[in-house]
Amino acid sequence: MEEKGGPHTASTLEDTPETIVSTCSINNCGGRCVIRAHVKDGTVVRLSTDESVEPPLTPQMRACIRGRGYRKMLYHPDRLKYPMKRVGKRGEGKFERISWEEAIETIASQMKRIGETYGPASRYVNYASGQSWGLFSGRNMARKLLAMTGGYLNYRNDYSSGAANIATPYTYGTNNSGSSFDSLLHTRYMILWGQNPAEMINSTPYMHFLREAKKRGAKIIVIDPRYTDTSVGFADEWIPILPTTDNAMMDAMAYVIVTENLYDKKFVDRHCLGFDSGQMPEGVPGKESLKSYLLGEKDGVAKTPEWAEKICGVPAAKIKEVARDYATAKPAALMQGWGPQRHAYGEQVIRGGAQLASLTGNVGKLGGWAAGTGYWSRSGVVYPITFENPVKASIPCFLWTQAVERGTELTPEDGLEGVDKLDSNIKMIFNIAGNMLVNQHSDINKTTKMLEDENKVEFIVVSDIFMTPSAKFADILLPGTTFFERWDIGVPWCYGDYVVFGGKAIEPLYECRNEYDVFADIAAHFGLKEEFTGGKTMLDWVKVSIDRTREEMDPDFPSFEEFSQKGIYQFSFEEPLVGFKDQVEGKIPFETPSGKIELFSKALWDMNKHDEIPALGKYVPAWEGPEDPLKEKYPLQLISWHYKRRCHSTHDNNPWLEEAAKQEMWLNPEDAKARGIKDGDRAKVFNDRGEIYIDVKVTAKIMPGVAGIPQGAWFTPDQTGIDQRGSVNVLTAQRPTSLAKANPQLTNLVDVKKA
Incomplete structure (x- = not known):
C-alpha cells in the first residue's frame, strides 16, 4: 500500500486534467532556472523548463541536467518521511519514529537548557545551504528563533569564496568588482582563470553571454589544471597549470607587462597605490613596491616567465604570449573562478588577478573586468523576514570545529570577532538543509570523531530530505520539504538581473514540513509564535516581498498574479553595469583607505606577517603544494x-x-x-x-x-x-x-x- 502523501500511480492519472506550476530550485546553485511542474491530482508527473523566445539580452533560463532530474529527488523512495530521534550511538544512523509534538518539545527544552547552562553563544546554526537558498532559508528560521530567545554564536564568510571575500576589499574596498554579463559583448580577449561555468552554473544566463561574446570575435583562454567542459565548449586555448601556483604565473605576466612597457602608465599613475617607489604609503620602504618585487630588487629573484615555469608548469613562452595578448587586447577581461582561491594562500590568487587587471587598465572599462571576487548586483527582491542577534561574537564559518573543540581558547588572532573571548564552546548545533556537518567540511575522519563525543556537542538538530552523512549525526532528525512543496522566490547568487517565482506545486509528502512552520511551533513553547511569524504564512511573506519590491525597488516589478503566471522577472537597464566605472571616471573614490586601487595594502603591511600575509598579491609557496x-x-x-x-x-x-x-x-x-x-x-x-x-x-x-x-x-x-x-x-x-x-x-x- 502506498504511504500517505506519496505519488499516485500512472493508471490513476490517465484522464486527470493537468495544471502547470512555475517554480524554481533554491538549492545552492548559482543558476536560478525556470522549472515548470506538470501536476495531475496532486502529483508532479513531469517537468519542463523555460521556452520563451531568446532575445540577445534576455536569454532563456533553461534547466541543466540537475534541474531536469528533480522529480527523482522529489519522489525518491529514501525521502525522510517523519520525525525521528536517535537511539544508537551518535553517527551510527539508528533512529526511531516519533511524533512532531515530541520532536518540537525536545528541541525547545534543549534550546532552553543549553542556553541557560552555557550561555547563548553555546548555540550555533551551522553553515549550510542545501534546499534552502531563498526567502525562507532554513538556517535563518533557526537563527531568528535563537535570536528571539537569547542569541547564538554568529558565523561569517562562506566556504565558496571565503579567501576572495576578504582579499578583494584590500585591493578595491569592496567585493563588487564584477560587471554585468552583457558587458562581455564588448570584450576582445577573455581569460577564465579557474572558472568553469559550464558545469557549476555561476548564473544561468552567463554561458549565453559567453557564446555571444565568442560570436562577436572574443578570444577565450581557460587556465585550469583540467580540460573542463568550459574549455571544451568555449575556449580557443586551454593552459594547464599546477594547483596552488597561479600567482607564479600572474607574477611572471606582470613582469612581462611592466618590463616590456605594456602597462597602462596613465591609469596606474592616476588610480593605483604601490606600483613603484614613488607610490608607496608613508613609512614603507620603496623596495616593497610591486615593481621592485617583480624585478627582484629586494630578494634578488626577478619574477621572469622562466622563474615561473619551474613552479607552475606553464612554459615561459606561453606565459609571455598570454601576458602580451592580455595587455594589448583592448578591452580584455580576466575573470577569476573561486576554485584557485580555495587553497592555503588563496587570498594571493585574488589580489594577483586584480593587479593584472589594474596594470592593464581594464578596471572600470566597458568590456574589461576588474577580477577579484567578481560580485555584481543591481537588482533583487526585498527580504522581509528580519531579526537581530543580541550575541555579537562571530567566527569564520570554516572554524566551527575549532569552536567545538576549543571555543573558549579562541582569540581575535584566530578569527574571533565581536568579543575577546567566548564563554563556552559550541554545545548545540542546528544543521538545517545542509551536508556541511560531515560531508562538505574538511577532514571527515577528524570531524566525525569529534561529533561522536556527546560531551562536546550535547545536542544536534538536523532537518533534511534524505539520510545524508550529516543527518546520521542528528539527535533529532526532521523531514524537510523540497521546493515543490512550498512557496518561495529564487534569487541568483551574486550576479544576475532576474528573479524566479517559486510556486508551490504540491502539498508536502508524508509528514514532511518546511522549517518556517517547524520553528514557528518551537517558538510557541516560548510564547513567541505570533512574534516569530508576524501572523503570516509563507505565502503571505512571498506576497509581502513582491509588494515591497514594487514599492521600494522597482515599480515595474510584476504583481503576485503576474509573477506566478510568467514564472520569472528580468530587470531591464539602458546600458551594461561596469564595475568601478564611476571611480575610474573620477566621480567617486575607491572604498579603500587611500581612495585608490591598493596594489600595496598598508593595512596588510601593518599586520607584520609579511611571509604569509604579504602586502602585495604575490606567489607564496603553499603547504601541501608542489614545493612542500x-x-x-x-x-x-x-x-x-x-x-x-x-x-x-x-x-x-x-x-x-x-x-x-x-x-x-x-x-x-x-x-x-x-x-x-x-x-x-x-x-x-x-x-x-x-x-x-x-x-x-x-x-x-x-x-x-x-x-x-x-x-x-x-x-x-x-x-x-x-x-x-x-x-x-x-x-x-x-x-x-x-x-x-x-x-x-x-x-x-x-x-x-x-x-
Whole structure:
C-alpha cells in the first residue's frame, strides 16, 4: 500500500486534467532556472523548463541536467518521511519514529537548557545551504528563533569564496568588482582563470553571454589544471597549470607587462597605490613596491616567465604570449573562478588577478573586468523576514570545529570577532538543509570523531530530505520539504538581473514540513509564535516581498498574479553595469583607505606577517603544494571540482544523474602508468588524514602530477570506516587560509595505488 502523501500511480492519472506550476530550485546553485511542474491530482508527473523566445539580452533560463532530474529527488523512495530521534550511538544512523509534538518539545527544552547552562553563544546554526537558498532559508528560521530567545554564536564568510571575500576589499574596498554579463559583448580577449561555468552554473544566463561574446570575435583562454567542459565548449586555448601556483604565473605576466612597457602608465599613475617607489604609503620602504618585487630588487629573484615555469608548469613562452595578448587586447577581461582561491594562500590568487587587471587598465572599462571576487548586483527582491542577534561574537564559518573543540581558547588572532573571548564552546548545533556537518567540511575522519563525543556537542538538530552523512549525526532528525512543496522566490547568487517565482506545486509528502512552520511551533513553547511569524504564512511573506519590491525597488516589478503566471522577472537597464566605472571616471573614490586601487595594502603591511600575509598579491609557496617536502611521500596534488551531476552534495543519490556522470577520479596517463593503473580500475587514494576508494578515469584532460576527484560524493564508509564512494573531504585539511581563515580544500598531497 502506498504511504500517505506519496505519488499516485500512472493508471490513476490517465484522464486527470493537468495544471502547470512555475517554480524554481533554491538549492545552492548559482543558476536560478525556470522549472515548470506538470501536476495531475496532486502529483508532479513531469517537468519542463523555460521556452520563451531568446532575445540577445534576455536569454532563456533553461534547466541543466540537475534541474531536469528533480522529480527523482522529489519522489525518491529514501525521502525522510517523519520525525525521528536517535537511539544508537551518535553517527551510527539508528533512529526511531516519533511524533512532531515530541520532536518540537525536545528541541525547545534543549534550546532552553543549553542556553541557560552555557550561555547563548553555546548555540550555533551551522553553515549550510542545501534546499534552502531563498526567502525562507532554513538556517535563518533557526537563527531568528535563537535570536528571539537569547542569541547564538554568529558565523561569517562562506566556504565558496571565503579567501576572495576578504582579499578583494584590500585591493578595491569592496567585493563588487564584477560587471554585468552583457558587458562581455564588448570584450576582445577573455581569460577564465579557474572558472568553469559550464558545469557549476555561476548564473544561468552567463554561458549565453559567453557564446555571444565568442560570436562577436572574443578570444577565450581557460587556465585550469583540467580540460573542463568550459574549455571544451568555449575556449580557443586551454593552459594547464599546477594547483596552488597561479600567482607564479600572474607574477611572471606582470613582469612581462611592466618590463616590456605594456602597462597602462596613465591609469596606474592616476588610480593605483604601490606600483613603484614613488607610490608607496608613508613609512614603507620603496623596495616593497610591486615593481621592485617583480624585478627582484629586494630578494634578488626577478619574477621572469622562466622563474615561473619551474613552479607552475606553464612554459615561459606561453606565459609571455598570454601576458602580451592580455595587455594589448583592448578591452580584455580576466575573470577569476573561486576554485584557485580555495587553497592555503588563496587570498594571493585574488589580489594577483586584480593587479593584472589594474596594470592593464581594464578596471572600470566597458568590456574589461576588474577580477577579484567578481560580485555584481543591481537588482533583487526585498527580504522581509528580519531579526537581530543580541550575541555579537562571530567566527569564520570554516572554524566551527575549532569552536567545538576549543571555543573558549579562541582569540581575535584566530578569527574571533565581536568579543575577546567566548564563554563556552559550541554545545548545540542546528544543521538545517545542509551536508556541511560531515560531508562538505574538511577532514571527515577528524570531524566525525569529534561529533561522536556527546560531551562536546550535547545536542544536534538536523532537518533534511534524505539520510545524508550529516543527518546520521542528528539527535533529532526532521523531514524537510523540497521546493515543490512550498512557496518561495529564487534569487541568483551574486550576479544576475532576474528573479524566479517559486510556486508551490504540491502539498508536502508524508509528514514532511518546511522549517518556517517547524520553528514557528518551537517558538510557541516560548510564547513567541505570533512574534516569530508576524501572523503570516509563507505565502503571505512571498506576497509581502513582491509588494515591497514594487514599492521600494522597482515599480515595474510584476504583481503576485503576474509573477506566478510568467514564472520569472528580468530587470531591464539602458546600458551594461561596469564595475568601478564611476571611480575610474573620477566621480567617486575607491572604498579603500587611500581612495585608490591598493596594489600595496598598508593595512596588510601593518599586520607584520609579511611571509604569509604579504602586502602585495604575490606567489607564496603553499603547504601541501608542489614545493612542500611532503611531496616526497605524497607526490600527487589533489583537487576537486563542482560536478555537473551534483550541486555540491545534492543529487548524489539521484540515479539518473549517476548515469549522466559517475563518481570517478581523473588521473593523467603518465601517473596512471607509473602506478600500473588502467582506465576503469579501482584505486585507493590516501594521505595521513585517511583513505578512500574510487574508480579511475585515465585521461589526458588533467595535467601530470595532479589527481582530480569531483566534490560532493556522500561519505560511505564500510565496516572498517573506510569510504567506498570517493568522498574527497576524507583527504582534505582543516588548516585554514592565513588571512581569511577560510576553506583550503584544494590544497592536498596524496598518493594513489591500484586497489
